[in-house]
Amino acid sequence: xxxxxxxxxxxxxxxxxxxxxxxxxxxxxxxxxxxxxxxxxxxxxxxxxxxxxxxxxxxxxxxxxxxxxxxxxxxxxxxxxxxxxxxxxxxxxxxxxxxxxxxxxxxxxxxxxxxxxxxxxxxxxxxxxxxxxxxxxxxxxxxxxxxxxxxxxxxxxxxxxxxxxxxxxxxxxxxxxxxxxxxxxxxxxxxxxxxxxxxxxxxxxxxxxxxxxxx
Amino acid sequence: xxxxxxxxxxxxxxxxxxxxxxxxxxxxxxxxxxxxxxxxxxxxxxxxxxxxxxxxxxxxxxxxxxxxxxxxxxxxxxxxxxxxxxxxxxxxxxxxxxxxxxxxxxxxxxxxxxxxxxxxxxxxxxxxxxxxxxxxxxxxxxxxxxxxxxxxxxxxxxxxxxxxxxxxxxxxxxxxxxxxxxxxxxxxxxxxxxxxxxxxxxxxxxxxxxxxxxx
Numbered sequence: 001x002x003x004x005x006x007x008x009x010x011x012x013x014x015x016x017x018x019x020x021x022x023x024x025x026x027x028x029x030x031x032x033x034x035x036x037x038x039x040x041x042x043x044x045x046x047x048x049x050x051x052x053x054x055x056x057x058x059x060x061x062x063x064x065x066x067x068x069x070x071x072x073x074x075x076x077x078x079x080x081x082x083x084x085x086x087x088x089x090x091x092x093x094x095x096x097x098x099x100x101x102x103x104x105x106x107x108x109x110x111x112x113x114x115x116x117x118x119x120x121x122x123x124x125x126x127x128x129x130x131x132x133x134x135x136x137x138x139x140x141x142x143x144x145x146x147x148x149x150x151x152x153x154x155x156x157x158x159x160x161x162x163x164x165x166x167x168x169x170x171x172x173x174x175x176x177x178x179x180x181x182x183x184x185x186x187x188x189x190x191x192x193x194x195x196x197x198x199x200x201x202x203x204x205x206x207x208x209x210x211x212x213x214x215x
Numbered sequence: 216x217x218x219x220x221x222x223x224x225x226x227x228x229x230x231x232x233x234x235x236x237x238x239x240x241x242x243x244x245x246x247x248x249x250x251x252x253x254x255x256x257x258x259x260x261x262x263x264x265x266x267x268x269x270x271x272x273x274x275x276x277x278x279x280x281x282x283x284x285x286x287x288x289x290x291x292x293x294x295x296x297x298x299x300x301x302x303x304x305x306x307x308x309x310x311x312x313x314x315x316x317x318x319x320x321x322x323x324x325x326x327x328x329x330x331x332x333x334x335x336x337x338x339x340x341x342x343x344x345x346x347x348x349x350x351x352x353x354x355x356x357x358x359x360x361x362x363x364x365x366x367x368x369x370x371x372x373x374x375x376x377x378x379x380x381x382x383x384x385x386x387x388x389x390x391x392x393x394x395x396x397x398x399x400x401x402x403x404x405x406x407x408x409x410x411x412x413x414x415x416x417x418x419x420x421x422x423x424x425x426x427x428x429x430x
Contacts, residue, residue, distance in 0.1 A: 045340065117339075120395065124336035125260065134397055165388075165401075169411050172391035173383050175377065180390060182349055186380075196384050196420035200411035203418060 030056040032080055035073045040113030049073070071126035078119065088144040091179035094151035098170045098194035101114060101144060105171055106190045109119075109178040117179055143168050156174070157201050166206045168192040170197035223268040233390055245271040246278060247295050250288045252273070255328030259337040260289045286341035293334065301353035303359040309366035309416070313409035316359060319403045320386055322370050356382050363416075381421045385412035 034056035038047050044119035047070050053060035067073045089100035108116045123130040141164055173193040178184055186192075200206070249271035253262050262285050282288045304315035322347035323331045338348040356379055363378035388408040393399055401407075415421070 039342055121336075123395075123427075124332075124339060130397065133395075137396060164406075165407055165411075168388050168391055168396075169408065172387035173380075175395060176387035176389050180338075180348075181352060184347065187355035189380075190379060192420065196380075196415035197411065198416040199418040199420045203406065203414040205411035205414045206318065211247070 010012075013151050019214075027056075027058055027062065028076070028080075031058055031067070031073070032077050036115050039118040040124075042069075043118050044125065047051055047073075047122075069115045071128035074119065074122050074126055075132035078136045079131065080134045083140050086140070086143065088147045090147075092152070093155075094147065094156050094193075095195050097147045099196055100176055101147070102171060102190035103196050104172045107134035109174060110184050120179060129193040131203065146213045151198075151201075156198075158207050159203050160207045162206045162208070166197055166201045169200065169206075170194050239405035242273055242277065243281075243291070244272075244294075246273055246282070246288070247292050250292050251289035254333040254337075255330045256430035259285075259332050259340065262288075262337075271358055289334065289337050289344035293297045293344065293351045297351045297354050300360065301355070303362045305362075305365070307369075309362065310406075310410050310413040311370050312362045312366075313382075313413055314406045316355055316362070317386060317389055317409050320389045321393065324389060325399050335394060367415075367417075370412075373419050375415055375422045375424050377423070381416045384415065384421075385409050387429050 027041045031052060034052045035047070037055060038051050042051075045116070049063050049070060049143065050060055050066075052073060053063045056063075065077060089097045089099065091097050119129070119134065123133040144167050145163040148161060148166055152159055152161055170193055173196075174189060177186065177189055229321075245298055249267045250262070253266050253270060256394060257266075264278050264282070265275055267288060268278045278288070303314045306315065307319050309385075310414065322428060334344070335348065338345040359382050360378040363376060363381055366372045367376055385408055387406060392401065392404055416422060
C-alpha cells in the first residue's frame, strides 16, 4: 500500500518504482477495496471470491491462495481498517469527546452504501470475521480509554472510573438504535447518549463501588 | 421431532376435544416450535422450509402455503413471541426495575441454544424478519415505558423524562457487549447498565432540555 491516494477506497496508480513488497501490498489493497465495493453493492450474501477477484483484476487463484474464502477476506478488511493512526477526540470535555466519537459511529452506521453494517452482519455468519470485528472494536475502545483518563485527570469523573464500561454505555445506544432497531430518525442520539454516559459516570455509576463522586 | 420432548418447545399433546381453530392453532405451534428448534440446532443458515416441515410433522406444502418461505416463518415466530402477557418489573425502584429487565435480556442473549441471537442475526438477512423483530422490540419497549412513568411519579426522575431513550440507554449495552462484542464475562453488566441509565436520567440526561432534575 502506498500513501499518495486522497480517499481510503481509491485504487492506486501503478507505482513506477516497485519496491520489495510493493506489488503484494498493492494487490492486497485492490482486493480489499473490491471486497468493500462488493459488500456495498450486494451485501454479504452476494459476496464471492470470484466477484472480488474479478473486480480487483486479480486472478482468483491468487485470492484463494492468500485469503482462502470470504471469511478470510472479511477478516483482512477488518484488520486493515484497524491499521491506521485514528485517535479519539480531545476537546477538553468528556461530553464533547464522547459526542465526537458517537458522531463518527453514527456516520459509519448510516453511510451509503452500508458497508459497516454489512461487515457487522457478516460477523454473525463468519467466525473469522467475527474475531476480526472484535479485535477491531477492542483496539478502538482501547484507543478511547484516554478520553476517560483525561476526564478523571481534569476532575470531571471520580477516580477509579472504569473506562471500558463507560465507553460501551456511551456508544451502545447507537448500535442498538441504528443497527438493530433500524431507526435513524433521532438527530440527538449521538449527543444524548454521550451526555447520559458522562452524567452517569460523574455520578459514580462506573466506579467499582458505584458511589457518587462529585454528584 | 416428536411431541414427547420436555422443555418449552414441546408440541402440545393432541387435544381430545378439537374446537374450531384448534387444529390450525396446533399446527402453527408445531411449526413455530420446529423453527425455534432448527434455529437452535443449525442457526439461520441451516434453516429450510423442508427441515421445519419435517421436524413439525407437517406437509411442506402446508408450510409453503401458510408461511411461504423462511422469512415468513421467522416473522411469525417473532410475532408469536410478542403475543403474551409479559409485563415489566414493578419493584418500586427504577434501578431495580431496569436491572430486572436487563437480567431477562441477559438470560435471553446467553441461553443455549442461542435462539434469540439467531433470530437477531436472521433479521440482518430477511427484511420480513427484520420488520417483525422491530415490531417485537417496539412492543416490548412500549410495555416498559410504565417503568419510567412510575419513577417520575415517585419523584425519582424529573418530569418530562423521555422513556424510550432512557430504556434504550439502559438495555443497549447488553446487546452490544453480549451480541456484538461476544463477551459474556462481566457479571455486573445488567445491574451496572441499569444503574448508569437510572443515574443519568435522575441527572436530567433524558429531559428535552437536558437540565438536571434533582441531581
